[in-house]
Amino acid sequence: xxxxxxxxxxxxxxxxxxxxxxxxxxxxxxxxxxxxxxxxxxxxxxxxxxxxxxxxxxxxxxxxxxxxxxxxxxxxxxxxxxxxxxxxxxxxxxxxxxxxxxxxxxxxxxxxxxxxxxxxxxxxxxxxxxxxxxxxxxxxxxxxxxxxxxxxxxxxxxxxxxxxxxxxxxxxxxxxxxxxxxxxxxxxxxxxxxxxxxxxxxxxxxxxxxxxxxxxxxxxxxxxxxxxxxxxxxxxxxxxxxxxxxxxxxxxxxxxxxxxxxxxxxxxxxxxxxxxxxxxxxxxxxxxx
Numbered sequence: 001x002x003x004x005x006x007x008x009x010x011x012x013x014x015x016x017x018x019x020x021x022x023x024x025x026x027x028x029x030x031x032x033x034x035x036x037x038x039x040x041x042x043x044x045x046x047x048x049x050x051x052x053x054x055x056x057x058x059x060x061x062x063x064x065x066x067x068x069x070x071x072x073x074x075x076x077x078x079x080x081x082x083x084x085x086x087x088x089x090x091x092x093x094x095x096x097x098x099x100x101x102x103x104x105x106x107x108x109x110x111x112x113x114x115x116x117x118x119x120x121x122x123x124x125x126x127x128x129x130x131x132x133x134x135x136x137x138x139x140x141x142x143x144x145x146x147x148x149x150x151x152x153x154x155x156x157x158x159x160x161x162x163x164x165x166x167x168x169x170x171x172x173x174x175x176x177x178x179x180x181x182x183x184x185x186x187x188x189x190x191x192x193x194x195x196x197x198x199x200x201x202x203x204x205x206x207x208x209x210x211x212x213x214x215x216x217x218x219x220x221x222x223x224x225x226x227x228x229x230x231x232x233x234x235x236x237x238x239x240x241x242x243x244x245x246x247x248x249x250x251x252x253x254x255x256x257x258x259x260x261x262x263x264x265x266x267x268x269x270x271x272x273x274x275x276x277x278x279x280x281x282x283x284x285x286x287x288x289x
Contacts, residue, residue: 078184
């Protein structure tokens with residue numbers, strides 16, 4: 001087993017996890033700046049194609065002796081991953097990134113709440129519901145119902161991705177399953193985004209460099225940083241840090257795209273984030289009790 005580089009062991013694990021979150025949302029914001037050239041689905045396709053190629057070359061998955069269950073698991077994970085990427089990029093096209101990621105984050109949050117049975121968790125569910133209601137009366141929901149719907153679809157796919165990721169991790173050793181799933185996700189996006197992606201690249205070949213950076217920022221680098229972080233930090237702390245995703249997305253949208261959220265949308269983001277932190281903290285305490 002390869003050891004972590006000595007330099008990386010000096011970096012606190014929480015800082016690595018935070019860097020992964022920032023990397024994902026920064027990559028998304030950069031991708032959105034090029035939607036006019038390649039379209040939202042074309043941008044998702046370019047990210048998935050480049051990310052899949054890089055992961056396949058780096059990991060070189062050994063699939064020769066996979067059984068039927070392993071193939072079905074990897075394909076299922078790829079379908080969820082592809083849907084999650086395509087739908088969230090479609091949402092980005094019409095609503096602020098901070099709003100889209102807040103709605104998308106309801107997927108894993110709902111999944112966590114479904115598996116709880118204590119009265120305190122009802123409070124977190126109510127808080128998350130308050131965030132949904134606030135988003136429902138916010139300016140983005142009122143004017144861009146399509147974008148909200150795409151973000152909800154991305155949330156469902158993210159929940160499916162979590163379930164399938166656990167399953168694939170239990171039946172396929174290492175990260176070979178992830179590499180194959182990225183290829184499947186790429187294939188999912190191609191029929192919808194290939195034409196606009198190719199048209200954009202033909203008009204401006206430098207887009208390959210841009211989306212190469214997006215693929216590294218949004219896929220390759222975060223996966224590596226999260227893997228290193230999880231080796232040296234409790235999953236409870238990691239889960240809490242992940243809850244900062246919507247806030248980081250809103251900040252990236254503001255700095256890169258000048259997307260300012262309304263007060264109502266900021267309150268909704270705070271409700272969903274607080275609910276996620278609460279669920280993570282108390283569920284971890286119960287497991288350790």
